[in-house]
Amino acid sequence: MKKLIIISLILCIVILSITLFFVTQTKDVPIIPINPKKPKIEKYGLLVDNYKIITDTVKTGELLGSILNKFGINATQIDKISKQSSDTFRTTFINVGQAYSIFYDTLIDNVPQTKYFVYENSRTKYTKYNFTNKDTIIIERFTKKIDTIENIASGKIESSLWNALVNNGYSWNIAIALSQTFAWTVDFYALQKDDWFKVVYDDLVVDGQTIDSPIIRAGVFYHGGRELWSVPFQQNDSSGISFYDTLGNSMRKTFLKAPLQYTRVSSRYSTARMHPIFNRPSEHRAVDFAAPCGTPIYAASDGTITRRGWDTGGGNFVSIRHNSVYSTVYMHMSSFGNFNIGQYVLQGEIIGYVGSTGWSTGCHLHYEVHENGQKIDPLSFDPPPAEPIDSVNMPRFNVEKQVWIKKIKKIKIPRQKKQIMVQNNEN
Ligand SMILES: [Zn+2]
Known part of the structure; x- marks a missing residue:
């Protein structure tokens, strides 16, 4: 009888050991996901399934500290964040209207306890504040793909x-x-x-x-x-x-088709037309572009400003010499750009603004192109x-x-x- 009890006991121990062995072993067996094809959704490099997420935008008057404080981050931790700030990486700087997200998995007294705070600096950059470690807050900047x-x-x-x-x-x-x-x-x-x-x-x-x-x-x-x-x-x-x-x-091309954004051509190149002020025939060896006063006027091509000043008929005007063959003239400007006589301008740089100075009946640019000293039609000019x-x-x-x-x-x-x-x- 005693022998039977001992054998039973040994048997029990063996069975128990084997069971325990397998139970502990299963811990190391890799867990095969039920649906291996289900993709793990990440946001800012964090697995979305692991957290609850609150997303909002920075409101007027809100500071990084006041936002974080609502989500379980205390004053000591906020102080730690500001201590990590530097001239090149301002850790507490946030802008009104920018989006942020709070990642949390627990509530204490109904308050979400922030694990990660992500601030969107721009559409392509964000800053991630990692609060998972009590002692150190990791703050990193990322660029989105x-x-x-x-x-x-x-x-x-x-x-x-x-x-x-x-x-x-x-x-x-x-x-x-x-x-x-x-x-x-x-x-x-x-x-x-x-x-x-x-x-x-x-x-x-x-x-x-x-x-x-x-x-x-x-x-x-x-x-x-x-x-x-x-x-x-x-x-x-x-x-x-x-x-x-x-x-x-x-x-x-070496010349812009038009030296401004205009609304319409108000007067074409002609050798005879009625002058709008003097009401007598006069030639117009230029093109007039109607545009609102203040519209920027661009240098039609690279060149040197040769004249900038006042002309009784032309009002405020600028001349640019582009090369030995071509030069351009711009008249009736309300004001000049930042370039003075003798200075070199690049094509597209602002040399002045549309006005109605001199003999002018409305806001427009009077534009001349000179080829070997002769005024040619700017609209039919086909530059090299x-x-x-x-x-x-x-x-x-x-x-x-x-x-x-x-x-x-x-x-x-x-x-x-x-x-x-x-x-x-x-x-
Ligand atoms: Zn004109």
Whole structure:
């Protein structure tokens, strides 16, 4: 009997040991997730499933300390944060309107106890405050991943570029990008019905949202009966990417098509016209651009300011000598830019502002282009382009060009959505 009890006891111990062995062993066995395909969602590098998250924006009068204080962070810890501040990393600096998130997993007296506080410095940068360790608060700055997403846009001008884009569901920002890329070859004030465009562009995306304006990669604009191509190419390692036509000529001309953003051409170049003030025939060897007073006037091309002052007829005026052949004159300015006589200006720099000084009946810019001392028509002036593709680079350009052309030719122009006509029954 005694023997049986001992055997039973031994057996029990053995069974118990084996059971215990397996129980402890299972701890080390990797846990196989039930659904291994379910992605773990991260926000700011933190697993969303592990926390409850409160997201809000900084309100007027709120300080970092006052926000954190509402979420279980005491004055001692807030003091620790400010002690980590430096000139280059201001740890307590927050701006009204910026978003922040509180990550917590416990409540004490209904107050969420912050584990992480994340402050959005901008759309691409954030600061993470880690409160998981009682003794040290880790504060780190991060830059979000910026994704570049390639898109295409195309359209046919029926009434305006705006309609061609918006009716086809594109962002108006594309118009701005288009006007920059094609600034030298397309006159956006003179777009015609049936002009069309096809472009490949990049959107910069952060957290699923587009930031900044789209970047045109390459494209073609059909305008004035011609296909005007814009092909990107980098001539050498030190030069940036520039745009060229299909022959390898630079898209950038040495002169702006117009030295300002204007509303309309109020008076064209002519050898005889009625003078608006003296009501007698007079020549107008210039072009007048109507624009609101105060509109910036740009240097049409790089050059030296040769004259800046007052003229009885021209009011405040500026002359720029661009090279031995060309110079330009700008009249009726309300005020001057920051450049004085003798100074060199770059194309696009502000030399003055639209006004109505001198013999002028309204806000406008009187613009002259002189070629070898003769006044020529600024609107029919076809300035020479900037540096073309170097002959050494031509074979590489032709290969790269074909890739773009093939890609862009595949883009289809969407059919215009029919305008809904509102019947007006009133007579
Ligand atoms: Zn004029």
